[in-house]
Amino acid sequence: MDDFDVLPLHRNKHFTKQCCDLINSEWPRSETARLYSLENSCDTLPTSLVLVKNDGNNCKTVIGHLKLTPIPSMPDSVFVETVVIKTNQRGLGLGKHLMYKSEEYIKTLGLKTVYLSTIDKKEFYLKLGYVGCQSISIYGSFSSAVNKLTTNIPPPPSKKQYMKKKLM
Ligand SMILES: CC(C)(COP(=O)(O)OP(=O)(O)OC[C@H]1O[C@@H](n2cnc3c(N)ncnc32)[C@H](O)[C@@H]1OP(=O)(O)O)[C@@H](O)C(=O)NCCC(=O)NCCS
Known part of the structure; x- marks a missing residue:
């Protein structure tokens, strides 16, 4: 894996357009909205x-992305989302490499637990040491307030499986 780096996008902004195209190739969305979201990346x-x-001759290509999102109710945890590897690079161990390197990065932030949700990639995350857990909310107090107003309404059925991993 010497030819691969995992880098914070906001410190390498020249990769933003490539990153946008990669994510949109999997989950199409307006380029403006996607770029706006990517431009929020920061050290916190x-x-x-x-x-x-690294393709040689100082040429570098974005082939994977994931986003670390805060969980307001769990300040020592992080939510991982928008995990994607370029289609023609899948099945080579690169998704695993991206996740492991990201976990190292997360540890440098002093965070202890990683949460995520998936519909159909549970097996991939199980192989990386994630286990199933109860659903969590990545939204803050507004969502809690809405929840209080709607406690008598059963949640809609969801195919999402929440998973977590404690970092050593
Ligand atoms: C999910 C994804 C990131 C995996 O990346 P990848 O580079 O193909 O995965 P890897 O090659 O690193 O696989 C690591 C291990 O997980 C396994 N694995 C990967 N995808 C799997 C799947 N869909 N089902 C079962 N096992 C899977 C591999 O066989 C490998 O097992 P091994 O360590 O025993 O050899 C990639 O397929 C992808 O981008 N998918 C589309 C976007 C997506 O669905 N993202 C997840 C949103 S929750």
Whole structure:
């Protein structure tokens, strides 16, 4: 994996357009909205991390991305989302590499637990040491207030599986 780096996007802004195109190739959305979201990346959270391949001759290509989002109710935890590897680079261990490097980065922030949700990639995360857990909210007090107003309304059925991993 010597030819690959995992870098914070906001410290490597020249990768923003490539990163936007990669994410939009998986989850199409307006480029403006996607760029706006990516431009929020910062040293505190949220942070977008990009997996970059060194192609030689100082040429680098973005082939992976994930986003670290704060969880207001759990300040020592982080939520990982928008995990994606470029289609033609899948199945080579790069998703695993991106996740492990990101966990190292998360530890440098002093954070102890990683949460995420998935619909159909549970097996991938199980292999990385994640275990199923109860659903969590990544929204702050407004959402809590809404929840209080709607406690008698059963939540809609969700196919999402929440998972977590404690970092050593
Ligand atoms: C999910 C994703 C990031 C995995 O990346 P990847 O580079 O293909 O995965 P890796 O090659 O690193 O796989 C690591 C391990 O997980 C396994 N794995 C990967 N995807 C899997 C899947 N869909 N089902 C079961 N196992 C899977 C691999 O077989 C490998 O196992 P091994 O360590 O025993 O060899 C990639 O497929 C992707 O970008 N998918 C589309 C976007 C997406 O669905 N993201 C997840 C949102 S929750």
